[in-house]
Amino acid sequence: MRTADRSVHGGKIMSKSDVDVVVVGAGFSGMYLQKRLRDAGFSHRVLEAGGDVGGTWYWNRYPGARCDISTTDYQYTWDPELHEQWSWSEKHAAQPEILRYAQFVAKKHDLYSGIDFDVRVNDALWSDDTKRWSIHTSTGETIVCRHYVMATGCLSVPKEPDIPGADRFRGDVYVTGRWPHEGVDFSGMKVAVIGTGSSGIQSIPLIADQASKLVVYQRTPNYSIPAFNGPPPQYRVDRLVADRAAYEAEARQSASGVPITMPTVSALSVPRETAWELLETAWLKGELLETGIVFTDVGTNRAANDVVAEFMREKIRAEVQDPATAELLSPRKHPYGTKRPCMDTNYFQTFNRPHVRLVDLNTSPIRTITETGIDFGGESHDFDAIVYATGFDAMTGAIVNVDITGKDGVTLKQKWEHGPHNYLGLTTVGFPNLYMITGPGSPSVLSNMMVSIEQHVDWITDTLVDLRDKGFDTIEATPLAEEAWRKHCTDCADITLFQETDSWYMGANVPGKPRVLFPYIGGVGRYRRICDEVRARDYLGFVLEGAGRRQLNDGPIREIQPDVEMVLDMMATLGLPPIESMSPADARAFSDASSAMRPPGPAVGEIIDGTLPGPGGPLEYRLYRPSTTGPHPVVVYFHGGGWVFGSHTSDDPLCRALCTLADVVIVSVNYRHAPEDRFPAAADDGYAALRWVADNAAALGGVPDRIAVAGWSAGGNVAAVAAQLARDNGGPTLRGQLLLTPVTDGSRQHRSHDENADGYILTKALMEWFWNHYADPEDRSDPRASPLLAADLTGLPPAMIVTAQYDPLRDEGDAYARALESAGVPVQHLRARGHIHTSITMVDALPSGVAPRRRMADALRGFFA
Numbered sequence: 001m002r003t004a005d006r007s008v009h010g011g012k013i014m015s016k017s018d019v020d021v022v023v024v025g026a027g028f029s030g031m032y033l034q035k036r037l038r039d040a041g042f043s044h045r046v047l048e049a050g051g052d053v054g055g056t057w058y059w060n061r062y063p064g065a066r067c068d069i070s071t072t073d074y075q076y077t078w079d080p081e082l083h084e085q086w087s088w089s090e091k092h093a094a095q096p097e098i099l100r101y102a103q104f105v106a107k108k109h110d111l112y113s114g115i116d117f118d119v120r121v122n123d124a125l126w127s128d129d130t131k132r133w134s135i136h137t138s139t140g141e142t143i144v145c146r147h148y149v150m151a152t153g154c155l156s157v158p159k160e161p162d163i164p165g166a167d168r169f170r171g172d173v174y175v176t177g178r179w180p181h182e183g184v185d186f187s188g189m190k191v192a193v194i195g196t197g198s199s200g201i202q203s204i205p206l207i208a209d210q211a212s213k214l215v216v217y218q219r220t221p222n223y224s225i226p227a228f229n230g231p232p233p234q235y236r237v238d239r240l241v242a243d244r245a246a247y248e249a250e251a252r253q254s255a256s257g258v259p260i261t262m263p264t265v266s267a268l269s270v271p272r273e274t275a276w277e278l279l280e281t282a283w284l285k286g287e288l289l290e291t292g293i294v295f296t297d298v299g300t301n302r303a304a305n306d307v308v309a310e311f312m313r314e315k316i317r318a319e320v321q322d323p324a325t326a327e328l329l330s331p332r333k334h335p336y337g338t339k340r341p342c343m344d345t346n347y348f349q350t351f352n353r354p355h356v357r358l359v360d361l362n363t364s365p366i367r368t369i370t371e372t373g374i375d376f377g378g379e380s381h382d383f384d385a386i387v388y389a390t391g392f393d394a395m396t397g398a399i400v401n402v403d404i405t406g407k408d409g410v411t412l413k414q415k416w417e418h419g420p421h422n423y424l425g426l427t428t429v430g431f432p433n434l435y436m437i438t439g440p441g442s443p444s445v446l447s448n449m450m451v452s453i454e455q456h457v458d459w460i461t462d463t464l465v466d467l468r469d470k471g472f473d474t475i476e477a478t479p480l481a482e483e484a485w486r487k488h489c490t491d492c493a494d495i496t497l498f499q500e501t502d503s504w505y506m507g508a509n510v511p512g513k514p515r516v517l518f519p520y521i522g523g524v525g526r527y528r529r530i531c532d533e534v535r536a537r538d539y540l541g542f543v544l545e546g547a548g549r550r551q552l553n554d555g556p557i558r559e560i561q562p563d564v565e566m567v568l569d570m571m572a573t574l575g576l577p578p579i580e581s582m583s584p585a586d587a588r589a590f591s592d593a594s595s596a597m598r599p600p601g602p603a604v605g606e607i608i609d610g611t612l613p614g615p616g617g618p619l620e621y622r623l624y625r626p627s628t629t630g631p632h633p634v635v636v637y638f639h640g641g642g643w644v645f646g647s648h649t650s651d652d653p654l655c656r657a658l659c660t661l662a663d664v665v666i667v668s669v670n671y672r673h674a675p676e677d678r679f680p681a682a683a684d685d686g687y688a689a690l691r692w693v694a695d696n697a698a699a700l701g702g703v704p705d706r707i708a709v710a711g712w713s714a715g716g717n718v719a720a721v722a723a724q725l726a727r728d729n730g731g732p733t734l735r736g737q738l739l740l741t742p743v744t745d746g747s748r749q750h751r752s753h754d755e756n757a758d759g760y761i762l763t764k765a766l767m768e769w770f771w772n773h774y775a776d777p778e779d780r781s782d783p784r785a786s787p788l789l790a791a792d793l794t795g796l797p798p799a800m801i802v803t804a805q806y807d808p809l810r811d812e813g814d815a816y817a818r819a820l821e822s823a824g825v826p827v828q829h830l831r832a833r834g835h836i837h838t839s840i841t842m843v844d845a846l847p848s849g850v851a852p853r854r855r856m857a858d859a860l861r862g863f864f865a
């Protein structure tokens, strides 16, 4: 189908070879983008390598090809009429039906007339002089455009068969991602299938129905859930009928682009029978996302993940008659969800059929493919056909396959040699006016693609309209914003189990690809809010130029750790009263109630509760001993709570973590609290407790001359003061001081008090409330209240100081680290990026705290080395 050479757009006559926008790809992305561009009056060309619309559903015609997302969710939302005019026959629509849907939409909206089919883009070149892209196509045409959009899909370039002898085979060869349009009849044939990802798992049962012999070559077994296909799920249909707009809005703000009830319970907190019941309920729904979200920690905690993985393996054992084959089909190495889980119809049962054989390539590797078959594991088998279900050069393959040259002659392939660096997964520095739809760095393949596609198309079109309205010709991300986005994506990936697995998500299936988590794992809703915020903040992280004007609005869009942000979001919805509005008694009750709800932390060898003599009476303590053989170095620990609340048990999870990670005895001390006992009671108690522990170290199972202090928040203050008092009052000699987000200066304001005054749990107002209860203004300059103000900081023990970016106390902690360093004290200073005052103490609740806690434990080990 060809379009006319000149066309009319918004009253302007356009040349076909000089347009506002070129779009590559006429799948669901390109189709919707075309519609939006036309409606917005942009001249455009859509170039498609295939012979029809549909993208992935045009190419992937292998037997059994179906969508794993329910048809209630895998459909456009931008045209409400479609919901009346089109009805789906099944929950998991098959490829022909989805292709028909794409064709139906294209006809309804007259999209065909604007698409050039059977045209590939060979290369694209940016000109900084004309501020335009030149696109060269396989038909020899050059098209000049202002904006260039890659709507090329994430799984559109099949991986080349990388098996020795692959080109020798004289029988039929099929690749699932490039299946013949006329279909294939395997009746009576001897067939080999290589690959057991989604494509293999969907096609194998149907190929087995026809073939006389089927050998499946498996390198990695996969988790697969039965699709239980049938009519679209009634509970979703009912919700759509009741309030379609609300349902779609929920999908857009959800984690994966499908409305789903998020879990509240850890897989490790329920007995096995309960876990199995919950998993069974999810399993029976036959929905891809359900089984992975039964528990809160499947994606972040290996032990929790194992609960789901074992449930899946049990299901395989129940279906596959031969126990050895069942074991071979059971994934054991990779955590559930870190490779894309599959959905199947009778996949595991297929291996009960007498003419089907499973070959484990780990024990029987393919030596070579021959003219007539496959040599593997000492055997040689002849085949009539080989089916490659070996996957794709995912996410970046289709983008870098086109030779794209940006500013200064740098190609995208060169720029992405070490990773697909980008901003928002939509743009990349050095390539102005180039956009990717569902590219790396966006939720993309980890989401319902329809939701992500529509969001990207809307963002891009709205941006183009803004640029036009404001007279800008170009938009380009800034290096600072791009680097911050890379860090944010890494922060999100770091708290998951994805990096443990060699998957195509990690680029690991294609030799030479950089190993990073390609999609953005922070969730569809969060991602949408970020993209919206970038526009609302006048294109934060972009430079816009045109008509002699330049707008640079630089900065990072998200620096807070993603799990910390989730906690803050959750707390914001609770509408809790500020602690500073409470009486000390109520604040203590509130603190105790909060503590009771948190995960307990790791098991330790032994816990002993006791009392020690303090200047104002006995002080309670809790001793944590590691399970290793002692004696151990001893850390005297002081809890947080603003000198007002907390106790020797209130930082229990953190004390357990430090005890096990650093292999030390921790003695957590309950010093006297304000307002009943004001300054300097806490300081006096801290020092007295330190002396007592040092004097009794051997009896406590510790090594007498290996003593350090540690503390968090106000406890960090007590620890720092105790270290100074020990230096000035004849001991004990300390090996180190570990201060986590400590209070060091109550005498004046620091910038972070205002910068992080509100919204990060510890507020400026609460800190003032603490100080008011603890010390009179004239006492706050006393170094026993403000250790930063000590006249002399020399001779203090080596310090590890941890400060958090979003903490009102950040700058006074930083200042103490600098002051100690200036005084010649060895200091390790960890500036915990994206953390808040409390987050590093939230053991087993916030995975992003794991790395800082390890650093703290390493520092403790270092003190005693």
Ligand code: NAP
Pocket (backbone or CB within 6 Å): 065, 066, 067, 068, 069, 155, 162, 163, 176, 194, 195, 196, 197, 198, 199, 200, 202, 217, 218, 219, 220, 340, 361, 389, 390, 391, 392, 445, 504, 509
């Ligand atoms: P895939 O998930 O990458 O699976 C490829 C399979 O081939 C894996 O089992 C892989 O083993 C194996 N393999 C690759 N190279 C091999 C070699 N040289 N020798 C032996 N085995 C080899 O690819 P896919 O099945 O085409 O699926 C890709 C993605 O497309 C899916 O994850 C999904 O996102 C999407 N998809 C979706 C649907 C749907 O929604 N219904 C259907 C199909 C595909 P290793 O695991 O050891 O690398």
